[in-house]
Amino acid sequence: MTLTDTLGDPRVAAALDRMFAEAARDDAAFARLATELPGDFTSLTAQEQADAAAPIYMPVSATGGQLLYNLVRATRPATVVEFGTSYGISTLHLAAAVRDNGTGRVVTTELNRDKAAAARRTFAETGLDDLITVLEGDARETLADLSGPIGFVLLDGWKDLCLPVLRLLEPHLAPGALVVADDVVLEGLQPYLEYVRDPANGYRSVTFPVEDGMEISCRL
Template identity: 75%
Template sequence: MTRTHTLADPRVEAALSQMFARAAHDADAAALAREKLPEGFAPTTPQEQSDAAAEIYMPISAAGGQLLYNLVRAVRPSTVVEFGTSFGISTLYLAAGVRDNGTGRVITTELSRTKIAAARRTFAETGLDDVITVLEGDARHTLRDLDTPADLVLLDGWKDLCLPVLHLLEPRLEPGTLVIADDVDLDSLRPYLSYVRDPANGYQSVTFPVEDGMEISCRL
């Protein structure tokens, strides 16, 4: 007997296909964003960076998304926490896993109001909005009052903030919790990688070779 799954839902397939197609033009969107900035101005704060990148998708890969879906199905987390919604590509993979598990929720956080509005429309159109909670603002603030343990964490926002966000969440990480970070090849993620790869900090970490690489760390 063939079982269906949410990633095969035509609404989800169409949304992912459309967003990946748009993300293929990220380089053009980034160039246009730079042209719109005042001469000599370089975004420095997370909010400024977010505003400058409001039209840029910066997605995980399709293979990375499938890996996330499989991990959610296997772990069966009650609460998935995502840092960096963007337009919601990775969120859809996480939510699809939650839906097919029949239990759980995804809490995701994003700075860009433009991206939040677009992501919420997508979540409603795909029928997954009932398992997704979108928090607007800096993750260092929005996740501070998280009222439940985080059973699986995806860190895919600004790379220099991944370690501070992890530190914020650590009191809510039970042994066995998986923490996943995308884009291991980026220099700005190095402090985070140095931390989770040091066993003294309480993680067993492995790099999974999918696209730009995902670091999968298990809380010990």
């Protein structure tokens, strides 16, 4: 039996090493952003926030990426949807799992044009671009016509938009679909967490203690 591990592919490993190294400078980039903005960051529109934060990776952690890979390998979803591509760190983990499953696709969304272009280049360089569709623009619009069934969702874009994006995708979620939200410690994610933690809304939810926390919710 031949074992496959696309995360170990030299092209994928090199791309992840490079991007994680660049992302390690995010704190300094955030500090510069705070001094350069004329006003309060939270008062900007989602597009303005995305454009202002274009140099910042805001990635999942390396451990979080490994968790995503394992979850997709285990559940073998036909369609994986990601809200918040950034430069593509989490997308590579998702697509590597899809590749190793031998079936499925990844649909990912990014609001900033420069990040979307950079991610597409990386996906081509790693040989995973045939599995990934990058939708550029507001996810509430670009995902509106997406058909199901969706078996796995990663929500890692702007936290105040996670709940609206989930509600948009809900009619297409397969029974047993997993929905993962990153950074449970961030205040903007609270409305989302209250929603998925309420059994009346059709989820069984658990917080997984990796970095800033991932909320893993099963669609019942």
